[in-house]
Amino acid sequence: MNFYILKRILYFIPMSFLVVSLSAAMIHFIPGDPVDQIAGDFISEVEKNEIRKKLGLDKSLFHQILHYCEGVVHGDFGQSLIMGRSVIDLLSERALPSLELAVSAVFFSVVISIPLGILSALQSGKLFDFLCLGSSLIGTSMPNFWLGPLLVLFFSVHLGWLPVSGRTGLSSIVLPVITLSSSLSAVLIRVTRVNFLEQLHADYVRTARSKGLSEFKVLFKHTLKNSSISILTILSSQFGTLITGTIITEKVFSWPGLGILMTEAIERRDYPVVQGCLLVFSFTFLLNSLLTDLLYFWLDPRIRTGKFS
Amino acid sequence: MKKKMDIRLKLSIFILSWIVGAAIFAPGLTFYSPGFMDITQRLLPASQNHWLGTDLKGIDVWTSMLYGARVSLSVGVITAAFSTLLGSTLGFLAGSYRGWFEQVLMRLIDILMAFPGILIILTITTLIDPTYLSLVVVISVTDWIGSARLVRAEVLGLKEREHILAAQALGVSPIQLIWRHMLPPLLPLIFTQATQSLSGVILVESSLSFLGLGPRGKVPTWGQLLSEGRTVIVESPLLAIAPGFALFIVIFCVNLIGDSLRDQWDPKSL
Helix, strand or coil: CCHHHHHHHHHHHHHHHHHHHHHHHHHHHCCCCHHHHHHCCCCCHHHHHHHHHHHCCCCCHHHHHHHHHHHHHCCCCCECCCCCCEHHHHHHHHHHHHHHHHHHHHHHHHHHHHHHHHHHHHCCCCHHHHHHHHHHHHHHHCCHHHHHHHHHHHHHHHCCCCCCCCCCCHHHHHHHHHHHHHHHHHHHHHHHHHHHHHHCCCHHHHHHHHCCCCHHHHHHHHHHHHHHHHHHHHHHHCHHHHHHHHHHHHHHHCCCCHHHHHHHHHHCCCHHHHHHHHHHHHHHHHHHHHHHHHHHHHHCHHHHCCCCC | CCCCCCHHHHHHHHHHHHHHHHHHCHHHHCCCCCCCECHHHCCCCCCCCCCCCECCCCEEHHHHHHHHHHHHHHHHHHHHHHHHHHHHHHHHHHHHHCHHHHHHHHHHHHHHHCCCHHHHHHHHHHHCCCCHHHHHHHHHHHHHHHHHHHHHHHHHHHCCCHHHHHHHHCCCCHHHHHHHHHHHHHHHHHHHHHHHHHHHHHHHHHHHHHCCCCCCCCCCCHHHHHHHHHCCCCCCCHHHHHHHHHHHHHHHHHHHHHHHHHHHHCCCCC
């Protein structure tokens, strides 16, 4: 067990506590009486008190946070104010579709953009490189709430090949995945390209070539391995964008995931559900940076041996 | 190394100035007043009277686009300018004076960065009803971080450079030191960061509008137009295509300006 890993894991604990506390405290930052906001004016004082009790607003902030943390540890995120179901039920029902979408999008962009980035670097300055860079610039500038409808218009309405929306079988995931992965792929192509351009002139590549390694091995074994850290860094730094993208893509395609759950809950002021979604998203975000750091440890011998701080 | 102004920069500035011009001179470019609706003229296709057709309520889409540009662009520019200025100042102070201020700032940044920015923004919009002003503040809450980190890191390096040390040894006043010796090398970086921030802010604002959480004013933003147009995309596709295209072009041009400036000013990047 290395000090680096230990430090990193220990850091995770206060951060997750912070995430839970902030989600719990969120309701307190509502200006005015949150119950008025939730219930409106046409409700008796008795009923209002009931909601207050349900949300735990009758206790102090400290107690509320403690109570919420206790609940979270036991898998109890409270009850939805509107849908009459427990938040944990809703979350677990919606988590899988979101995960499915996000994971396929990441997989798709990695599989597409790393080879494209490599080819673009090899063809540097030629037409192919220009096309790759151009489409990558278009990809970063294309809002996915515009790309999505355009794809629907062309592939579903015009050609009738793919379903317009919903989550019905394999064909329905195609357009959402393309929409979600567009900006990630664009960034990945650029990073892979720049990295390869730098590495292709490095000494170790010349050595590898001069000892007669096949070009394939030079590229995929040596250079890719050395570029993996930067690629990982970018993938991890794009996680926030991925979450935003998931929320928007779900809305565009009526994909029944956490993003839709959250935006609907925000519109209806269903605070316990908003809290739950906030918690899940922030937690995966934290987990992402933890995993990234652990992967660095595995990928980069300098970190592993502690010679690089 | 001063290069010739590159074609990307020229082209994007050219296109953007047309769009900004259209937003400024909106009343002169349309026959209708913003929000004027004629319920008998719903969902018309593009024609001579309605260049981009009409929407669900019978409002001329071209007019909405022109006035929407005012909102979308001004929210973007004001927010990006505000947050870049704020971030750069904080980063500059942290880098120059170090000490407890730097510590507090960096911890705050750590905490803010532990959450995805969009969630912070979504949460705040849950709590307060968004207006144009609150939107500027809310997006700035997370947007200043980029420039603060950049400027701080740069100042830390800059302080050790010979020309700064020499100026200090010669007894140049702190104001002169900052104004004459530190700001000039920082400005290109800050400006590039500002363009990045601008395209980011425009995207965030339109995403929020698209999700139905944007500012509720009289004049809809491009994101809101797109969101509305999407519901009738089969009947009149132009309603969703036009505002999306406008957004895309603006973001594309701003990104292109950023890219071109980075290539010119940063010898390290390829």
